[in-house]
Amino acid sequence: MPISTTYYLNAPTLGTATAVFTDAALTTCAPNGYYSDTTITREQIDCVLQVAQNCPSCCIFPFTTTELVQTSSTLACSQAIDTTYYYQTNDCLDNGLAVGDLVFYDSLGVNPLPNGWYTIATVNPECAMSYQTVLGVVTEFVSCCVLIPYGSSTTPVGAFGEVCGQEIPSIYYTNSVTPTLVIGDAVYEDEFGLTPLANGWYLTPTENPECPDGYEVLDGVILTMYNCCA
Numbered sequence: 001m002p003i004s005t006t007y008y009l010n011a012p013t014l015g016t017a018t019a020v021f022t023d024a025a026l027t028t029c030a031p032n033g034y035y036s037d038t039t040i041t042r043e044q045i046d047c048v049l050q051v052a053q054n055c056p057s058c059c060i061f062p063f064t065t066t067e068l069v070q071t072s073s074t075l076a077c078s079q080a081i082d083t084t085y086y087y088q089t090n091d092c093l094d095n096g097l098a099v100g101d102l103v104f105y106d107s108l109g110v111n112p113l114p115n116g117w118y119t120i121a122t123v124n125p126e127c128a129m130s131y132q133t134v135l136g137v138v139t140e141f142v143s144c145c146v147l148i149p150y151g152s153s154t155t156p157v158g159a160f161g162e163v164c165g166q167e168i169p170s171i172y173y174t175n176s177v178t179p180t181l182v183i184g185d186a187v188y189e190d191e192f193g194l195t196p197l198a199n200g201w202y203l204t205p206t207e208n209p210e211c212p213d214g215y216e217v218l219d220g221v222i223l224t225m226y227n228c229c230a
Contacts, residue, residue, distance in 0.1 A: 019048060019049055029046075030044060040052040059091075060088045060108075061089070063086070070116055076116075081128065099138050099139060112133075127144060143191065154170040173189075174188070180204075180206065181215055181222060
């Protein structure tokens with residue numbers, strides 16, 4: 001984690017210096033480690049600065065989240081997502097917050113977020129995502145949606161007449177409030193509700209194992225259902 005401290009150089013800039021010191025008289029070399037002026041970073045080894053590299057702060061990206069830390073995922077999910085904080089990645093790619101990322105109040109990566117729960121938006125406007133931080137590191141994600149797992153065939157087909165012979169090996173997820181799928185339910189590949197099922201017909205079991213239901217998905221929502229024994 002970056003620490004802001006005053007050091008001294010034997011040149012006007014970090015880029016032209018050959019060493020970093022802890023005192024203005026330039027008599028005491030700074031410890032081995034990485035030093036940055038927020039533009040470049042250089043490693044010092046035995047009082048010799050190594051080749052300049054891209055500053056780690058270039059790996060810090062803004063993201064929108066809830067402002068106040070909460071003690072649970074449930075509480076975090078009830079908060080407004082209206083505050084900009086910052087996260088740092090190991091690969092320097094702005095691909096969105098992930099487990100293992102560092103999270104900060106500031107763009108310099110100096111002040112980590114306190115331990116607790118926060119929330120971010122996702123590609124599904126109905127399903128925000130809460131995340132937990134421990135010592136400034138993202139450790140866990142929990143969906144703010146309550147999605148129910150159900151059994152299904154895996155590969156969509158183009159018509160109901162093609163679906164009834166399919167195997168049912170997969171677990172998908174739905175926002176259904178009924179014990180079984182019904183028309184109008186949203187259906188997803190993942191438990192977080194981020195990836196809707198592709199368009200087409202799928203098969204799901206019923207109480208009668210000989211008579212599964214075929215269901216048609218359009219834009220992530222069940223459009224039509226027929227029973228294979230009807």
